Amino acid sequence: MAHVAEASAPEDAAAEPRVGALGRIMRALRLPRGDFFATTGLIIYAVFLITALLADVIRPHDPLEILFSDDGQLLANAPPSLTYPLGTTNLGRDIFSQLVVGTRAALIVGVTAAIVVAAIGTLIGLISGFFGGWIDNGLMRLADVALGIPFLPFTIVLSSFIGASTWTIVMAIALLLWPNTARVIRSQVLSVRERAFVEAARVSGSSPWRILFVHVAPNILPLTFLYGSIAIGWAILTEASISFLGFGPSDVVSWGYMLQDAYGSQALSRGSFNWFVPPGVCIVLVVVAGFFVSRGYEELLFPKLKD
Amino acid sequence: MKSVLSRFAQMLFVLWVVATILFLMFRLMPGDPTAAYIDTTFTEEQQQQLRAAFGLDQPLWKQYFIFIANAAQGEFGESFHHRKPVIDLLMEVLPNTLVLTLSSIIVAYIFGVLVGSWLAWNRGTRAEAIVVPTVLTLRAAPEFWLGMVLLATFGFGLGWFPSGGANSAGAAYGSEWSRIFSSDFLHHLFLPALTLALYLQGLPLLLMRSNMLDVMQEDFVMMARMKGLPEWVIVLKHAARNALLPVMTAFAIGIGQSIGANVVVETVFSWPGLGRLLVASVAASDYPVAQGAFLLIAAVLVLMNFIADLLYSVLDPRVSHGARR
Numbered sequence: 001m002a003h004v005a006e007a008s009a010p011e012d013a014a015a016e017p018r019v020g021a022l023g024r025i026m027r028a029l030r031l032p033r034g035d036f037f038a039t040t041g042l043i044i045y046a047v048f049l050i051t052a053l054l055a056d057v058i059r060p061h062d063p064l065e066i067l068f069s070d071d072g073q074l075l076a077n078a079p080p081s082l083t084y085p086l087g088t089t090n091l092g093r094d095i096f097s098q099l100v101v102g103t104r105a106a107l108i109v110g111v112t113a114a115i116v117v118a119a120i121g122t123l124i125g126l127i128s129g130f131f132g133g134w135i136d137n138g139l140m141r142l143a144d145v146a147l148g149i150p151f152l153p154f155t156i157v158l159s160s161f162i163g164a165s166t167w168t169i170v171m172a173i174a175l176l177l178w179p180n181t182a183r184v185i186r187s188q189v190l191s192v193r194e195r196a197f198v199e200a201a202r203v204s205g206s207s208p209w210r211i212l213f214v215h216v217a218p219n220i221l222p223l224t225f226l227y228g229s230i231a232i233g234w235a236i237l238t239e240a241s242i243s244f245l246g247f248g249p250s251d252v253v254s255w256g257y258m259l260q261d262a263y264g265s266q267a268l269s270r271g272s273f274n275w276f277v278p279p280g281v282c283i284v285l286v287v288v289a290g291f292f293v294s295r296g297y298e299e300l301l302f303p304k305l306k307d
Numbered sequence: 308m309k310s311v312l313s314r315f316a317q318m319l320f321v322l323w324v325v326a327t328i329l330f331l332m333f334r335l336m337p338g339d340p341t342a343a344y345i346d347t348t349f350t351e352e353q354q355q356q357l358r359a360a361f362g363l364d365q366p367l368w369k370q371y372f373i374f375i376a377n378a379a380q381g382e383f384g385e386s387f388h389h390r391k392p393v394i395d396l397l398m399e400v401l402p403n404t405l406v407l408t409l410s411s412i413i414v415a416y417i418f419g420v421l422v423g424s425w426l427a428w429n430r431g432t433r434a435e436a437i438v439v440p441t442v443l444t445l446r447a448a449p450e451f452w453l454g455m456v457l458l459a460t461f462g463f464g465l466g467w468f469p470s471g472g473a474n475s476a477g478a479a480y481g482s483e484w485s486r487i488f489s490s491d492f493l494h495h496l497f498l499p500a501l502t503l504a505l506y507l508q509g510l511p512l513l514l515m516r517s518n519m520l521d522v523m524q525e526d527f528v529m530m531a532r533m534k535g536l537p538e539w540v541i542v543l544k545h546a547a548r549n550a551l552l553p554v555m556t557a558f559a560i561g562i563g564q565s566i567g568a569n570v571v572v573e574t575v576f577s578w579p580g581l582g583r584l585l586v587a588s589v590a591a592s593d594y595p596v597a598q599g600a601f602l603l604i605a606a607v608l609v610l611m612n613f614i615a616d617l618l619y620s621v622l623d624p625r626v627s628h629g630a631r632r
Contacts, residue, residue, distance in 0.1 A: 015416075022520070055333060055563075105400075109476070110484050141320075141321075143318075144317065144321050144612075145321050145324045145325065145328075147322040147612060148322070148605060148608055148609040148612060149325055149605060150564075150566070150567030150568075150601070150604045150605050150608050151564075151567060151580075151610075152567055152568055152570050152571070152601075153570065153582075153585055153601050153604055153605075154405065154565050154601075156570070156586060156589055157589060157597065157601060158332070160589045160590070161333075163333065171425055237449050240449050240451075240452075241449060241450075241451060241570075241571050243572065244449075244571060244574075245574060246449050246569065246590065248587075259449075259451070259452060259455065262455075262456060263575070267459075267461040268455060268458055268462075268463055269463045269470070270457075271459060271463065272455075273459065276452070276455055276456070276459070277456065279452075280448065280449060280452035280453075280455075280456070283448070283449055283452065283498060284444055284448050284449075285449045286446075287447035288443060288447045290444075290447075291443050291447060294404055
C-alpha cells in the first residue's frame with residue numbers, strides 16, 4: 001500500500017509543497033491529516049517496512065546459522081548480550097536475526113492478503129449493491145457460505161492438501177474473509193446510488209459500469225482502505241497461527257515459525273522469555289498499527305463518533 | 308414464522324454447500340480418493356466393508372450422494388489411527404471443547420458488557436485512555452502467544468497450574484459430569500479459558516461502549532432523565548437493555564467462530580478438544596477424523612450464525628425481514 005502512496009506523491013507535492021512526506025502519504029491514503037492514531041499506525045508500519053527492506057543489512061547473523069563460541073562450544077540458549085541482543089535458540093541460532101528477517105514474511109503476507117481481500121470485497125460489494133436483484137442475491141448467499149466455513153480449520157486443511165506456502169495462506173484469506181468488507185460496502189453503495197450525482201450521470205447517458213466505477217466507487221474508497229488496514233492484521237495473525245500449528249512454509253523464517261520453534265523446543269518450561277516474547281510483541285505492534293489506521297478512517301467516515 | 312422457516316432452509320442450504328466443498332477438498336488431497344477412508348494397513352475384509360459403506364468403488368457423483376447421506380447421519384467412517392468410529396472420537400472430545408469455549412466466552416461477555424457500559428458512562432476520563440488501548444492490544448495479540456506467555460509464567464514459572472491436558476493422568480471418574488465438575492478439571496481449565504477470555508472480551512467491551520454512547524443520545528434516555536430517574540436506573544433499565552442487542556448477536560456468532568479458532572489455544576495447552584483432534588488428524592493424514600471434525604465445527608458455526616440471525620430480528624423488531632446487516 002505504501003508503494004501506491006509513493007507513486008502518487010509527486011503530483012500532490014506540486015499542488016501543496018509544504019506538506020511533509022508523511023502528510024503526502026496520508027493524503028494519498030485518504031487519511032485525515034494530523035490524526036494521532038492514524039499517524040502512530042503509519043509510523044509503526046514505516047518502521048517495519050524499513051526493517052523488512054533492510055533486513056539483510058540489519059541482521060547480525062544468518063537466521064538459521066548455528067553459532068559456536070570462540071572455544072568451539074555450541075551457543076545454545078545463550079542469554080541476551082551485546083553480540084546476541086536477544087540471545088540464541090536451543091540450536092544456537094540468533095533470535096534477533098530471526099526476528100528481523102521474520103518482518104519480511106509478515107509484511108508480504110499482510111500486505112498481499114489485505115490488497116486481495118479489500119479488492120475482492122470492494123468489487124463484490126459494489127456489484128451486489130449497485131445491480132441488486134438476482135446478482136445481489138447470489139453474491140450474498142455466497143457470502144453466507146464463506147462465513148459458514150471455519151476459517152482456521154479450512155486454512156489448515158488447504159495447507160496440508162495443496163502444499164504449505166505463503167500463497168496458500170493468502171488464498172485462504174482471500175477466499176473466506178471478503179464477505180465482511182463486501183457486506184459493508186454493499187450497504188454503503190445502496191445509499192450512494194440514490195444520490196443526485198449518480199442520477200445526473202444516469203440521465204446524461206453514462207453506462208452502468210461507468211457510473212459504478214467513476215461515480216460510485218470513489219465514494220466508498222475510504223471504506224476499502226478501512227477494511228484493508230484491518231485485513232493486514234488478520235493476515236499476519238493467521239500466518240502466525242498456521243505456522244505455529246506446523247502447517248506453514250518450512251523454508252521461511254517468520255514470527256509464527258519462531259513461536260512454533262520455541263514451543264516445540266521446551267522454551268516455555270525453560271523460561272526463555274527472550275525467545276518467545278519478542279515475536280509476539282512484533283505481531284501485536286503490526287496488528288495494533290492496523291487498528292490505529294482503521295480508527296483514522298472511522299473518524300473520517302463516522303465523524304459522529306468524535307464528539 | 309414464515310421467515311424463520313426460510314432462514315432455516317437457508318441454513319440447511321449453507322450447510323449443504325459447506326459439506327460439498329469439504330467433499331471436493333478431500334478429493335484434492337494427494338493420492339487415490341479411497342485414501343480418504345482406507346488406510347493401507349486395514350485388513351482386506353475391513354477395506355471391502357468400507358468401500359461398500361462409502362461407495363468408493365462407485366463413480367464420483369454416487370460417492371457424493373453417499374457422502375452427504377452419511378454425513379447427515381453422523382457417519383464419517385473409521386479412524387486410521389484409533390481404529391474407532393470417527394463419531395465416537397468426536398463425541399469424546401466435544402464436551403471438552405464446549406466447556407472451554409462456553410466458559411471463556413461467557414466470562415468474556417459479562418466482563419465486556421459491564422466494563423463497556425462503565426466506560427461509556429465515564430467518557431473522556433483517564434480510565435478510558437488506559438482501558439481502550441489495553442483492550443485493543445489484547446485483541447491484537449495472537450491467542451496462542453498469549454497462552455504461551457501465561458503458561459510459561461503461571462504454569463511452568465510459578466507452578467500454579469498444570470502444563471497441559473484436561474485431567475491428571477490416571478484419574479478415573481464415574482461419569483462425564485463428575486469429570487467436568489472435578490476440581491482437577493477446573494484446575495486444568497483455568498489457563499486456557501483465561502487466555503480465550505482475554506482475547507474475546509475486547510469485542511463485547513468495545514461494542515457495548517459504542518452502543519451505549521449511541522443509545523444515550525436517544526430520546527427515551529433524555530425522557531428518563533427528565534423524569535428525574537436515578538442515574539443507575541437509567542443505565543440499567545433504559546440504556547443498557549437497548550445497547551445489549553447487538554452484543555447478543557455478536558455472542559452467538561462468537562461461539563460459532565471460537566469453536567473453530569480454538570484450534571491454536573487447544574494446541575498450546577494440549578487440551579483434548581475438537582480443534583486439537585483436527586490438527587492432529589490432518590498432520591497424521593487421518594482423513595476420516597479430519598473430515599468429521601471439520602464438518603462438526605462448520606455445523607456449529609452455521610447453526611450459531613443462524614441463531615444470531617434470528618436473535619437479530621426477534622430482539623430488534625425494527626429490522627425488517629430480509630434486510631441484512
